[in-house]
Structure formats: C-alpha cells, structure tokens
Amino acid sequence: MYQEENSYTIPSRDTLQPGMCPVKWALDIAKNTREGSDGKNVMGRDGMTQLTQILTDLTTGNAEDDDLELVREICNVIITTPGCEISAQAAGNILWSLENNTVEWNNHRRKRCATQECYQSAAPAAGPAEGRQRRRRRGASAATEE
8 A cells, every 4th residue: 555665655646535525645745854854965955855845725715727737747757856755755746636536636726625625724924024935937037926
C-alpha cells in the first residue's frame, strides 16, 4: 500500500477511497512530501512548496483560474526532473488525481467540494494591505500583489 524510500512513505493511489476529496488527498501528499524530503533537490523542495500553496488555495476558496494548469505543469516538471524520487512519486500521484477526478478539481475552483472536507476552516483572504503573499505567476516580476 505504501512505497518507501529513506524511511518516508508516499501514499499509493489506492488510498484515495470513494467519498474522499481528491484535492484534499493531493494537498496532504504535497504537505507530507515537503515536510519529509531532505530539501536537497530544488524541484523536490520548491516544487512541493508551490504545490502545497496552490492546493491550499484550492481547498480554502482562494483558487485562481489557472491553478489547475499550474498544478499540472509543476507536477510534470517534478516528474521529469532527476534527483528526487520521493517528490516524483508524490507529483505522479497528484497528477493522477487531477486527471482522474477532473470534475471535482474543477469544482474546487468554484469553492465546491462534494465531500464537504474543504472550505470549513477557510478564513477570508487577507488583502495586500495585510501583506498576503501571492505566488509568482508566469511572466510576473514580483511575488507580492500590489
């Protein structure tokens, strides 16, 4: 059921059971992979950090229109970049979830979760005046909204 490497386990795809939110499942994998990796590989470290932030946005009602495409792109880069097998396995599972649960992932962009696991603890997003950091978008020159 679990794959091991360096005493860290990546949940296998069969752990995503009917009735579970596939986006929340993916978020848990990204968080645990980020926390469990050694941080030596850039894509393992930074890629999982970016995925965690985007997936958190999707599960808390702060999603942006291009978030699903960003998840797909980041996962593909992690999978094809040599150096961190743990992150590659995790990204593969996240991408598999996105591709096999497209309707549920798209619903999260509209603040809808069929399992009602998401949004319950969602706080209103802080505006730029409160210093809310935004992730860098393609072609953006600054990571903070102005």
